[in-house]
Amino acid sequence: MQVEDFHGRRLLSREVDGNEHYFTESKYKVVDAVTLKRKQVYCNRCSQRTPLQEAKINESCYYCPHCLLLGRCDNLQQLYLFEQPKGQERRVKYCWEGQLTVLQQRISSELSEQSGQHLVWAVTGSGKTEMLYESIRKTLEKGNRVAIASPRIDVCQELYLRLVNVFPEETIGLLHGKAKEPYRYSSVVICTTHQLYRFYQAFALLVVDEVDAFPFVGDLGLNYAVRTALQPSGKLIYLSATPDDRLLKKSRTTMAIHQLALRFHQRLLPEPSLLFWNKWASRCLHPRKNRPLRRLIHELIKENHVLLFCPSIQLMEQLENQLKNQLSCRIVSASSKDERRSQKVQSMREQQYDLFLTTMILERGVTFERISVIVLGADHPVFSKSSLVQIAGRADRKGGFTNSQVYFLYEEKTLAIAKACKEIKQMNRKGKAQRDEMRLL
Ligand SMILES: [Zn+2]
Known part of the structure; x- marks a missing residue:
């Protein structure tokens, strides 16, 4: 110590x-x-x-x-x-050789040049992290500290691995409830949101990822932790792909909003196809009545691997057993209770499965190539508008065009389904406009 x-x-x-x-x-x-x-x-x-x-x-x-x-x-x-002592200007080794798109570059410059509070509203798969590098570098060069807080440990770990490569000479701390190492001072802190309670006016730059997600949303204590972990004149950047109306309303008066509606690879978001399926919860487990689902999976795996989201762990497990008896493809499942989850996700990245059954646990933060998505029971109350937009956003994130599809299976068209489809369409209209604007530049 x-x-x-x-x-x-x-x-x-x-x-x-x-x-x-x-x-x-x-x-x-x-x-x-x-x-x-x-x-x-x-x-x-x-x-x-x-x-x-x-x-x-x-x-x-x-x-x-x-x-x-x-x-x-x-x-x-x-x-x-x-107290956090005042920093001294210093040199920072920066090793990123990627290239930002024109739109990303514009937001990156605005973030690094302007002080105050910002909301980056960027569609899933648009490359949010890369737009932060410039701000992080400038903050470190002034001798100040940076923190990035995310609600998910999986996301923190992924961010950590990226930043270690981009800033190889910095001390980077990874803090979360399951961390075994004792705390040590670091110029960059990557942590789960709750860890911010242990910091006081420490950071000149604080980034809060997935500000629309549990546990951050609506938690006044965590909001206070964010405000007070930041230095009084520090810069606060919120990131979200799916900000809710309340956040947007608040943002309009208190912070600069930077919208990025186009994905990194310049393609638009796949728009969900709605498929009415009466009594989906019982029919999906019935060997004959589940034919529509089997047929859909069969069609989709001709071109891509399939992520199948289920509303509960119990249903997911029953369906996995059922489909393993009926389909000849490579099937696996993972939920929050699964200790081998990270390994299975890694195997899925390596394209070792055709069909991956899961729950909300994989709605955010994971990227696979060649993916189509099915949401079984999209009308179930566990699927909010934000989670449906995030889940649909798992498709076509990376690699070349593979005709990724998104299907919502439902028996009742809920407000969440309607709003999610509307928001994706709106973002695509804006994305088209941004793409045209880029072509003119
Ligand atoms: Zn308390």
């Missing part, structure tokens, strides 16, 4: 006990972890209030339930807020 490990951190007394000699020279503030105001417990780590009755452990002890995931914040603890 060293003195830098405390810079820009927000830690409980329990987390610093025994290490005081490292930070005697550092500047820091100490505040109560929670305070009691009018029978409400106010948490100084996540800014949330809880009625005393719900926060009480015993007569003399109470805690904050909102941020419990990060270790109990209670009235026996204090919070140490460590």
